[in-house]
Amino acid sequence: MSDTPPDRLSASPDSPFFNEGVLERGIGVRFKDEERFNVEEYCISEGWVRMAVGRTLDRKGRPMTIKVTGPVEVWFKDEEKPA
Known part of the structure; x- marks a missing residue:
């Protein structure tokens, strides 16, 4: 598995951009300088x-x-969070 997250990812299994392996690894998202969990x-x-x-x-x-x-x-x- 690569060390860079995919450009586009969805949590919905119905989406063509769903990737269970990447989601199991854990993805952090920062949007407008604030970490989002939703x-x-x-x-x-x-x-x-x-x-x-x-x-x-x-x-x-x-x-x-x-x-x-x-x-x-x-x-x-599983990697360090960006500063």
Whole structure:
């Protein structure tokens, strides 16, 4: 497995960007200089994250999300966190 996180990753198994191996390793996401724990999907090159909105669910039982643009940093949690 490579030492760089993928450019785009989703936590939903229905997405083509889902990667179970990477998610098991652990991913840290910093969005707009703040570490986020509610990110459902991200894209580094396009500069956006999809974050869960509260505890609300859609009709399929998945978290409702909102897409927000801005600078995105991603790292593997088994490595040191970037400064």
